[in-house]
Amino acid sequence: MLGVRLGRALDWLYPPRCRFCHERIIGQDEECFCHGCRAKIRLVSHPLCTTCGRPFLDASGEDHLCGPCLMHPPYFRAARAWACYPGEEHRDHPLREVLQRFKYGRRVSLGKPLGRLMAQGCSEFLTGQSLDIIIPVPLHPRRLRWRGFNQAVILAWEVGRLWQLPVDPFILFRSRETPPQTQLAEEERRKNMRGAFSLNPAKPVQGQRVALVDDVYTSGATVNECSRALMRAGAKEVFVLTLARTV
């Protein structure tokens, strides 16, 4: 109680600042983006694909399956993201820039407010789903050494803390290094990821309902391959949660 009061007093004395433009954030239930920056972020909203969570451009109508999910049903039950990830042409977009600072600028402290946005944005979707465990998408050890941390683990810790769910980053491993996906077509991405993940035999996932966490959902090839490994190992269902997704 004292901690809460102290927190509020500190917010009043030193209001949090926008992680993008450093504007003070006053009177907002928000600790990451100011009003102006928040307004530039397009949230994922209905109607969307009931499986991969892709929002449809036509805002009328109901949620339904998208073409790619109909053609190649993924191994995960459903995927959801908080916001739409702006393309490369929007280099100074608040969400893109803050996520880049977090990942490549090693600003680990950004993981907490970003993880909170992700937990808030995906909570409606998971209402009534009783999840057992949160598993972050792993990085290959070489990339982990180079970057120093796995952004998906940091986001997963925050989501787990808010939802009071266990987080285990030692279940899923990247057993093979994969070339960057960005230049590849969708079919090639799928092939590129085949067999890239393996499971820790000491940590059975039989019958577990898993939330798989990553920062950005692009083609879905990575999370789909993780889901394949988890389902093969006997997981009951896999739900994918990301902070953002490309549209």
Ligand SMILES: [Zn+2]
């Ligand atoms: Zn701002």
Ligand SMILES: [Zn+2]
């Ligand atoms: Zn879909």
